Amino acid sequence: MADSQIEEIRNKLNVLDVVGGYMKLTKTGINYRGVCPFHKEKSPSFFVSPTRQMWHCFGCSAGGSIFDFVMRIEGIEFGDALRILANKAGVQLKRENAELKTERQRLYEICELATLFFEKQLEASSVGKEAESYLSSRGITKESIKKWRLGYSPDLWNGLTDFLIGKNYTREEIIKAGLAISKDGSQGESYDRFRGRIMFPVFDLNNQVVGFGGRIFKQENEKEIVSLRETWHSQAKYINTPQTLIYDKSNLLYGLNNAKLNIRKENHCVVTEGYTDVIMCHQAGFLNTVAASGTALTLGHLNILKRYAENLLLAFDADLAGDTATKRGIGLAQELGFNIKIIKSYGKEENKLDPADIVLKDPKSWEDYLTKARSIMDYYFDSAFQSFDKNTPEGKKEISKIILPEIKRLQNKIEQSHWIQKLSDMISIKEEAISEEMAKIKNSGPQTAEPLSIDTNLKISENLGVEGRKKLIEEKVVSLILKNPNNVRLINELDYVLFSQKIQQLLMEVKKFIDGQNNITIEGDLEKDFKKVFSESISGLELDEEFKKFLTVLTLRGEVEYAGDGEEEIKLCLLQLKNIELRNRLTEKSEEIKKANESNEFEKEKQLLEEFNKLTKEL
16 A cells, blocks of 8 residues: 555544544644543543644553554554545545455455345345335335345345355355354355345444344234244344454444434434334434444443433333343443433333334424433332332332442432432331441442543652653653743753753754744744744654654643643753752762772762762752
8 A cells, every 4th residue: 555545545634523523522722632432531631633633642641643543443453444544535545455455354345245235135126125115114214224224135045145255255254244154064054144134234433334133024924824934933033243353232333323423412312222213213303313232231332422422311121120231231321420311111011112113103202202301310210119019018128129229329428318318208218227228238330440630730659760750750841842942941051961862852953943033932823833843843853753753742732731831830840850860869979978988988988978968958
């Protein structure tokens, strides 16, 4: 792959657009910040710099280019990231290096071809047309069928496999893509996983097909054929692609590729259970809807959603009193700091409706459900009291077992007191007894790590050791000078020895440049002047690429971390560096004095003691 094409992609894509496509960012000065997607934190320490076309997290030290970001967040290799970004940039990769055509890319290609095959079958085959009519009866329009690329898998043992083998893909690759199943005991033989089903392609955030969900269709409509009906009855209504190299249902939310922008815009996400729920909601204008695709919310799902919104509305058709997986997912969401509401049950028990059914009947009524969503604690109360009799000792005990752990999870004591009082009133038990029972409950659930925040002070941990402390102080000085190059005048020539060799080199180059610019200031056009100062001040240095990247990060830190002109901060840093230098010299003198004493060199010892005392007075 020619470097020119990589540069073309860099030039056509803005780091803000690429990173902003995956997470929520807020403008702060000339930069943007957000909660880092690569480590647990509550206070945002992740920054994007459009000026330098880079991103960096000051909490976990991850950072780099648009390629680095896509590789890390997607968990892919450079070749795959290059292809994704080339598509975004509208760049046609002219000559593909064989090494870049990875196993993952082959699986993407297989899934894309399978989608085209299923789409064609829905459109052209006689049974496919029946499947299309069924989708229409569910209220799904032709536009939605096209948008979500719905299809039909023919009821043949090797219809798709034969098609893909004809496109030069191997049977082994088709199995690895989750589209075929190897026959037990038969070497080199397989059969299609999806047969006679309506197909729902599952997309990643880059609109690439990575897997499928297949819904039984024809069997449902031929119940008069008894022998087949019994076979079909034993089959699952939906089957999904198994875990593959590119498909992981614990980290995929159906519809997020189409919903992410609206989720970020509205700062809340509606999570449903099914493919048709998502399609119908989007079709009716509820564009911030996704589905967990038949699994409870996982930490992977929640970490992805956290990039876009802080508020979740859960439309799960599940009884929280008995559904451990659902409760665990909600607990994880609470630990991650989401504000959660539960959309109440849809209709009476004997006539439950899915969100898709409600939207089909009357989209306005679904909007009412969303508006009237219950708080998580209200929902736990409703669920518990519907499941057990509050008038029996056993019922009161079971109700408390459901509700008390959730009350204890609340951080605010006033909130805790409110719900304890409510529970006390509803089960006619004294608050003191309820509080005693709650105290017996051990804290459960995952503990969110303490947020890693940017060090805005000069409080440097003693645990770093002398060299570690010196390095951090040096970095702060460089950040402040790169923020305002005039600050280099605060460092005189005698001070240069306080810094490491590369930093000395940089400081001297910046000073030389500033001296030649008649006291240049960067108060006017900050971005233009700053970039000029920075680029010209390091252009003459023989620095490796890693050190240049390091300086770029320090430049960003100067912008986002330090307020004011930095003059007083630099003076304080210089004072600390001098103290470190003096202490190092005192340690060396102590060693020399000890050696002189052991060698009976008393005159030398006396001279060294005088020098030691003189240095002590400088501290």
